[in-house]
Amino acid sequence: MEDTVTEAVRQQYEAYSYPPPIEDGEKFLKKWGPLTCDPKFAGIQLWPEGRPRQDLRILCAGCGSSQAALIALNNPDCAVLGIDLSETSLAHSKRLCDRHGLANLELRQMSLLDVGELNRRFDLIICTGVLHHLPNPDAGLKALADVLDPSGSMAIMLYGKTGRAGVYLVQDILRRLGAGRNAEGVRIARELLKFVPSNHYLISATGKLPHDLADDAGIVDMLLHPQDRAYSVPEIIKFVEAAGLVFSGWSDNALYCADRYLSGEMLERVLTLPPAEQWAVVDNLTMLNDRHDFFVRKPESTRFLTRFDTDDFLSYVPHIRSGVRLAGDVNSLVLTRPAPQGEVIIPISRSEALMLEQVDGKKRISDILSHSIFTGSEPDKRANFARAVCERMWRSGHVLFGRSGS
Numbered sequence: 001m002e003d004t005v006t007e008a009v010r011q012q013y014e015a016y017s018y019p020p021p022i023e024d025g026e027k028f029l030k031k032w033g034p035l036t037c038d039p040k041f042a043g044i045q046l047w048p049e050g051r052p053r054q055d056l057r058i059l060c061a062g063c064g065s066s067q068a069a070l071i072a073l074n075n076p077d078c079a080v081l082g083i084d085l086s087e088t089s090l091a092h093s094k095r096l097c098d099r100h101g102l103a104n105l106e107l108r109q110m111s112l113l114d115v116g117e118l119n120r121r122f123d124l125i126i127c128t129g130v131l132h133h134l135p136n137p138d139a140g141l142k143a144l145a146d147v148l149d150p151s152g153s154m155a156i157m158l159y160g161k162t163g164r165a166g167v168y169l170v171q172d173i174l175r176r177l178g179a180g181r182n183a184e185g186v187r188i189a190r191e192l193l194k195f196v197p198s199n200h201y202l203i204s205a206t207g208k209l210p211h212d213l214a215d216d217a218g219i220v221d222m223l224l225h226p227q228d229r230a231y232s233v234p235e236i237i238k239f240v241e242a243a244g245l246v247f248s249g250w251s252d253n254a255l256y257c258a259d260r261y262l263s264g265e266m267l268e269r270v271l272t273l274p275p276a277e278q279w280a281v282v283d284n285l286t287m288l289n290d291r292h293d294f295f296v297r298k299p300e301s302t303r304f305l306t307r308f309d310t311d312d313f314l315s316y317v318p319h320i321r322s323g324v325r326l327a328g329d330v331n332s333l334v335l336t337r338p339a340p341q342g343e344v345i346i347p348i349s350r351s352e353a354l355m356l357e358q359v360d361g362k363k364r365i366s367d368i369l370s371h372s373i374f375t376g377s378e379p380d381k382r383a384n385f386a387r388a389v390c391e392r393m394w395r396s397g398h399v400l401f402g403r404s405g406s
């Protein structure tokens with residue numbers, strides 16, 4: 001049964017390579033910037049303590065048509081291995097490899113379930129949009145965990161249950177209509193989409209059909225897939241733990257930030273919950289997350305998790321996330337930045353703004369607190385003030401936290 005499903009998945013990606021292939025990686029990176037799983041973009045989130053080595057060994061598991069090539073192109077000092085079931089997708093990746101002369105990219109047609117047979121270890125494993133297509137995603141994550149170096153980090157993307165509610169309703173209709181993964185199935189799907197009402201869960205917050213439905217490969221990937229499941233926040237945490245791994249953070253906390261969607265009594269109540277429960281509440285409430293992008297590590301790296309329930313946070317080195325700016329007027333300051341689901345706007349006080357002004361990506365929180373503007377107050381009061389500011393900025397994703405010496 002599992003083999004039949006895997007074969008159906010392979011055939012789909014042979015016929016409808018996804019994401020749609022790109023012609024020129026340099027132009028792509030110039031236009032869109034690095035992928036969010038790129039170590040040049042997500043370095044602090046992958047390794048708050050600093051990357052384990054300059055010449056990272058990177059595995060792109062289920063690399064599709066371009067991901068491994070884009071990572072290799074943007075990280076010439078790293079060795080990238082891209083594996084995929086689909087020969088068609090690998091051929092597109094190979095074209096990019098040849099076009100850009102990527103000597104640091106190796107491509108192999110194989111299942112990620114067999115990656116252990118290579119007898120290799122990786123510092124970074126990227127697996128986005130793949131595990132939810134496996135008949136047994138747990139076995140897939142376990143296979144990847146087995147080849148992750150103890151100091152390594154993994155970037156994963158899984159479908160989100162709440163944001164994809166409409167996708168599963170439409171998939172169900174198409175199954176009843178007998179739409180297959182072929183030109184006729186795509187035609188039937190396009191016909192059906194003409195009748196999707198504006199209040200349907202498939203319609204995005206901007207009032208439009210998801211952008212992915214613009215081309216045939218996107219329609220097949222989203223609406224006609226033979227194997228696809230989605231996850232709630234608690235299911236993700238369970239999934240990670242079942243593989244003996246540790247959840248180390250979201251790619252962007254703003255999508256799970258209670259301060260962004262609640263206020264007053266409700267916010268106070270939700271903030272008394274542990275972080276994972278806060279995230280679950282927000283995910284259920286907003287129904288915006290059609291995907292979850294997150295990082296996981298091995299238990300050996302647990303000490304590098306960002307947390308504020310001890311005084312260890314005083315040694316963290318805060319970094320303001322790119323795109324964040326101070327706005328508003330003296331009486332109502334906000335920190336804001338653009339994000340896929342709208343601006344992330346968090347009100348801050350003047351004293352909080354003064355503290356964040358000291359953040360330079362080098363100073364530790366304790367260094368910042370030793371500045372003369374803060375030394376007037378008691379050490380305990382100062383530390384509690386810093387804890388509250390940092391925790392709030394961490395929740396919104398406006399500030400990322402590295403470790404000193406990294």
Ligand SMILES: C[S@@+](CC[C@H](N)C(=O)[O-])C[C@H]1O[C@@H](n2cnc3c(N)ncnc32)[C@H](O)[C@@H]1O
Nearest residue numbers: 013062063064067084085086111112128129130
């Ligand atoms: C939706 S695409 C994602 C591609 C890429 N990771 C990205 O984010 O652009 C899923 C890819 O996973 C591949 N895939 C599915 N099951 C796989 C498996 N067991 N082993 C390796 N690749 C697999 C498919 O062939 C397809 O190219």
